[in-house]
Amino acid sequence: MRGHRFVMTLALCGLLTGLVSAPAAAQDMQALLQEIREAGREQQRINREREQRFLRERDKQQQRLREARAERDAARRKAEAARAEYEAGQRAIAEREQELQEASSDLGRLFSAARSTAGDLHEQARTAPVTIEIPERLDQLAAIADNPELPSISQLESLWFLLVQDMTATGQVTRFDGEITDIFGNKREAELIRVGDFSAFTRDGYVLLPEGGRRAQLLPNQPGGGYVSAAEDLFAAEDGALKPALIDPSRGRLLEVEADKPDLMARVHQGGVVGYTILGIGAVGLLLALLQLGYLVITGRRVRRQLDDTAQPSDSNPLGRVLGAAGSDKGEEDAELLELQLSEAVVKETPRLERFQSLLKLFVAVAPLMGLLGTVTGMILTFQSITLFGTSDPKLMAGGISQALVTTVLGLCVAIPLLFLNSLLGARSRALVQTLDEESALVLARRLEEPGNA
Structure with missing residues (x-):
């Protein structure tokens, strides 16, 4: 273009x-x-x-x-x-x-069951007395339980062996040497006896395996009630001899609870000053009651002997002194004067027979009140602990609660026996006073029946 x-x-x-x-x-x-x-x-x-x-x-x-x-x-x-x-x-x-x-699928379920079984047995073995004798089984069980892959044939065989070993050890009583930790934290070799998969002890007392530990520890507080002596008898027994032994299905936990239980003196110390005061009152009251009871028993025997021979009054018993107050000159005495003399003699003897009963009644009334005082004091201490530390740790409140309960128990334990003793003393003293009244009335009646005294 x-x-x-x-x-x-x-x-x-x-x-x-x-x-x-x-x-x-x-x-x-x-x-x-x-x-x-x-x-x-x-x-x-x-x-x-x-x-x-x-x-x-x-x-x-x-x-x-x-x-x-x-x-x-x-x-x-x-x-x-x-x-x-x-x-x-x-x-x-x-x-x-x-x-x-x-x-x-079947093989997977088998491997899953193997790992689960190994985990359960590992948890039991962490506190089992058998582990004290065979500590290496913890590592074997942990290797099977914590393995993310499928267990090998050797591990399955090892698990089977450990299960059989555990079942066999449950029915055995073995004696072996092992390393323990004493109450001061020192490690030493000691001879141990294991009773199945329940308890283990040395000559010094019972031991337990701390959770996750590999070395047995001697209980810091050994249980009382003959438990330690039973362990000593097992060490002294000959092979094949049958001896009673204590087994703990909880693998030492019940023994710890039993060992931590306070004895009688520990309970008394928990009562504090109020508890000591209550026990002092109880001791004084018991001493006075026993002294008066002994006096009444001896006096009752003497009065019964005097009843057999009223013609010869003796100053060694109240009845003899009352009869002696009637006098021997029967003609010169007026009936009213004789009655006054006998009444005066009975009144003189009554205080000795009823001695300490008023004081014992006071002790019976004061002891529960002292227990109530200790209860109030203990509750005050408890609320002070709650104010300072809250309620997160019950052990911080245990001291005040123990004092509150122990003093109440001590007050009742003192008041109840003293109440029975006071009742017994009152019954015996009333019986003796009644005997004196009866005999004085009999003497007065005989004088009034004599000629010239009508």
Whole structure:
């Protein structure tokens, strides 16, 4: 298009030139036309060449497009084949996994049960007396219980052996040498006796295995009540001899509780000053009651002997002194005067017979009141502990509660026996006073029956 415009432009310029300069030579016009024709032919040639190149490039692009489409189709077919192969492989893997899972389900349950059994036995072995004798079994059980992978055949055999060993040890009484820790924290070798899987002890007393520990510890407080002597008898017994032994199903925990129980003196000390005062009152009251009871028993015997022989009054007993107050001159005494003399004699003897009873009644009334005082004091201490430390640790409140309860118990334990003793003393003294009254009345009646006293 640009070539045609160029030719038209040249023609237009030539025409204008001809119009301006009409006299120009015809040869120039011919030459110009010839140049225009040649330029047009050249431009056509160039256009044909350009068109041919365009066509060739178009053919090449079409060829490349066909090749690219062929490659795309080939790649797509290859991808589809690979996808089909992959899906077939996945289905095969799923089928194999399903077969493996079905084939290993029983075995998996077996391994799970093995790990669970090893874990349970490991927890028991941490405090079992058998571990004192065989400490290496803790590591073996932990290796099986904590193994994230499937146990090996050797581990399963080891677990089976440990189970059989534990069952066998439960029914055995063995004597062995082991390392223990005494109450001062010192390590030493000692001879031990293990009774099944329940208790273990040395010549110094019972031992236990701390949770997670590997060395036995001697109980700091040994239980009383003959428990330690039973252990000593086992060490002294000959092989094959039958001896009673203490077994603790809790593997030492009940022994710790028994050993930590306070004895009688510890209970008394928990009462504090109020408890000591109550016991002092009880001791004084008991001493006075026993002294008076002994006096009344002896006096009762003497009075009974005097009743057998009233004609010979004796000053060693109250009845003899009352009879002696009646006098021997029967004719000169007036009946009223004799009655006054006998009443005075009985009144003189009564205080001795009723001695300490008023004081004992006071002790009987004071002892529970002192116990109540200790209870109030203990509760005050308890509330002070709660105020300072809260209720997070019950042991901090145990002192005040113990004092509150112990003093109450001590007050009742003192008051109840003294109450019975006072009642016994009162009954005996009243019986003796009644005997004196009866005999004095009998003496007075006999005097009034005599001639001249009517």
